[in-house]
Amino acid sequence: MRSSAGGIAATAVALFLGILVVTQFRSQDVYSRSLQLETPASLTTLIANLSDRNNSLRDEIFDLRLRVATARDSVASGQGSLTESQREIDQLKIFAAVSPARGQGIAVKIDGAFDDRAMSDLTNELRNAGAEAISVNDVRVGPRSWYAAGPERTILLDGRQLNGPWTVRAIGVSDVMHVAITRIGGIEGQFELIYPRTHFNVTKESSLALPAVATQR
């Protein structure tokens, strides 16, 4: 009788052990990606980024409401919506990079060793900082642009060979983009560690003029 009771107790304990081992393994050992596991600093950065994006969306919604109302009024008064359409075309020509663009921004001069993947990362960082138009050595970066390694440490942009030193120009809010690139721990600092002999110089520019994208497939 006693032996049977002991066996049941041992089995129950073993069962609990099994469950706990599995729970412990699943909760602590297997890597899982979750927002809840981010540090407060990362979450604060994410929140700032989401807020910025939402503010841009709100601005565009406000602007678009006005444009819809203006277009309705114009059509109702028999003037058509030509002005509104032309305005949208101008905006899309910049967005699709099919027209030359001008405006304030920043210039990043890179003198020394650099490569296509780093150039792709810099382009990505500038876009994240709000760049509206980007060029490298006066070749416009388009929506479908790609980089590759060229001969003799050159960089190919959409198949066009670009020799160093390179100048990357980006139109956008110059203060915002300058801080985004040069902040402590930012991409310029990272590049300086990876390419210690390369000279990077980031400047704010009051007026930049970028060409249209060279080819559209």
Add this chain to the structure above:
Amino acid sequence: MTAIAAAPDPRRQRLQHAFALLIPAALFGFLVTAQWQGQQERSSIAVRYNAPLTDAAFALQKEQNDLKAQLQDLRAQLDQIQSNAATQSGAASELEKRLAELKAQAGLSPLTGDGVMVQLDDSHTVAAGAANLDQAICHSTDLTDILNTAWRGGAQAIAINAQRVVSSTSVYCVGSTIMVNGTLLSPPFNIAIIGPQNSVLGAFDDPSQLKDIKARRDVQGLGFRVTRANAINVPAYDGALTVRIAVPQ
């Protein structure tokens, strides 16, 4: 002699049972404690900082989805007005055509076509504290490398987890969280690529391309799969155009 040896000693038997239970009971206690302490460590930090911050991030993401829906609705209304106006005059019709072309070039129109699907995912076997964890999970640079390869292969349109890739698209990484077009995304990343299949597949198969991702797939179990696919749907870009500073020359 035999009778004496076979007779069970009740005291000894109880002692044996007690010892048999001692080890599992000790382990049980240890694991309960470890589990409880683990929960405590996570929650003491999470409750104070992470929980409200995570809630705020989710709330902002939900707000973003709502704002994007409003934006899409307003764009559709403007399209409708312009489309109606186009039927009334030749000049308006020409502008309407030009608008449609530019929207397609900019990624503001949905597109369906044959192409390639790429899936990138974290390894499902890697342990949280593993030394090679960094090699076994997806990074934002992996996604930018994949986009670069796809464009090089002649892609016409790309979306990552239904986020259309356009001229303003950035792939942003904070901690282990990845954002595309300012939207929070989680792995697996399904990259829909419309374009000439042989050329795009050729770019991905090129041994000189994505060397790092392919090596991590083979060694660390990173999920990376490229497949031919037909009738892929790539949605229109639903974010802000953000053309505020640049003006056409």
